[in-house]
Every structure is written in structure tokens, then in C-alpha cells.
Amino acid sequence: xxxxxxxxxxxxxxxxxxxxxxxxxxxxxxxxxxxxxxxxxxxxxxxxxxxxxxxxxxxxxxxxxxxxxxxxxxxxxxxxxxxxxxxxxxxxxxxxxxxxxxxxxxxxxxxxxxxxxxxxxxxxxxxxxxxxxxxxxxxxxxxxxxxxxxxxxxxxxxxxxxxxxxxxxxxxxxxxxxxxxxxxxxxxxxxxxxxxxxxx
Numbered sequence: 001x002x003x004x005x006x007x008x009x010x011x012x013x014x015x016x017x018x019x020x021x022x023x024x025x026x027x028x029x030x031x032x033x034x035x036x037x038x039x040x041x042x043x044x045x046x047x048x049x050x051x052x053x054x055x056x057x058x059x060x061x062x063x064x065x066x067x068x069x070x071x072x073x074x075x076x077x078x079x080x081x082x083x084x085x086x087x088x089x090x091x092x093x094x095x096x097x098x099x100x101x102x103x104x105x106x107x108x109x110x111x112x113x114x115x116x117x118x119x120x121x122x123x124x125x126x127x128x129x130x131x132x133x134x135x136x137x138x139x140x141x142x143x144x145x146x147x148x149x150x151x152x153x154x155x156x157x158x159x160x161x162x163x164x165x166x167x168x169x170x171x172x173x174x175x176x177x178x179x180x181x182x183x184x185x186x187x188x189x190x191x192x193x194x195x196x197x198x199x200x
Contacts, residue, residue, distance in 0.1 A: 085112030096125025105130035
């Protein structure tokens with residue numbers, strides 16, 4: 001079990017050491033921290049949205065941002081307020097775009113909000129055209145899962161299927177963001193813990 005866990009963790013870790021000569025190598029961690037810190041400084045709202053397992057990673061991130069004392073909301077919740085020009089929408093479009101994500105980004109932009117798109121396909125994704133900033137997370141998604149499988153022997157199954165590498169990398173990336181923001185926002189472990197729900 002430990003060997004398999006190490007292989008999976010190593011595959012996710014490789015995402016963060018990726019070097020490209022064709023694509024911009026903007027540090028996704030820095031981009032996300034800068035965007036959230038800027039919104040926090042003006043006491044704006046942060047909204048998050050993603051579909052499928054990407055959406056689940058963003059919901060977990062939303063929870064931690066709330067623990068850090070930010071006004072943060074998952075798009076679609078009944079208590080989500082309207083978005084405005086002082087706000088930030090963070091979306092994930094690993095394969096480049098989804099019709100629902102694109103539509104929500106368009107609404108956010110039309111209301112003057114900043115839009116941060118996290119994606120593995122920044123060069124040809126439909127969501128990027130709505131972005132005011134892009135966090136490039138160079139991991140396998142459904143967009144290139146077929147290529148990765150076809151390049152391997154059919155007798156050797158892919159370690160992580162479909163977009164699992166991307167989604168696992170999202171979790172790790174968000175934990176790094178929370179770690180850094182805790183210090184930037186001057187939060188203590190006790191204060192962060194005090195914001196955790198007690199209705200469990």
C-alpha cells in the first residue's frame with residue numbers, strides 16, 4: 001500500500017516541477033495568493049466554481065478560505081450573494097473549458113468582477129478568454145487522458161485515470177495557498193480553528 005501511495009504522490013508531485021519552453025511558467029501558487037490577498041485587502045467576496053471532482057476540490061478550498069476569515073461562497077449555494085466589481089471568481093477548467101463554467105465566468109466579467117481561471121490547457125481553453133488572470137496547473141486531465149493511455153503499453157494501466165492527477169494537484173496546490181495565506185493574513189491556528197463549524 002505504501003509503495004502505491006508513493007507512486008501516486010510522485011505523479012502528483014511531478015506537476016509542480018513541470019518545465020515548459022512553449023507555455024508561460026507563471027507560478028500558479030503566486031497567482032492565486034496575489035488574487036485572493038488583493039480581494040481580502042478590500043474586503044471583497046471570493047466565489048468558487050467547478051464541475052465534477054474539480055468542483056469538489058474547490059468546495060474544500062472554499063471551506064478553508066472561510067476558516068481564514070474570508071467572505072467566500074460556492075456558486076449555486078442558496079446563500080451566495082450577487083457578484084460585483086470588488087469580488088473575485090475562482091473557477092477550474094482543467095481541460096480548458098466547460099459550457100457552464102464559461103457562462104458563469106461571462107456573468108462575473110459582465111458585473112466587473114475579476115476572474116481567476118485554473119486550467120491545464122491555457123493555450124486553447126474556452127474559459128481563458130474570460131480570465132483576468134490564469135493559474136496554469138500542468139496536469140493530465142480528460143483533455144489528454146487518451147494521449148497518455150495510447151502512449152503506454154495496453155498491458156500497463158494508467159496509474160491515475162482521467163483527470164485524477166489534475167484534481168489531486170488541485171488539492172495540494174490549495175493546501176499550499178492556505179498555508180501561505182495564513183501567514184499573509186496574520187491568522188493564528190487558534191483563530192482558524194475557532195471558525196470551524198460546531199453544527200456537526
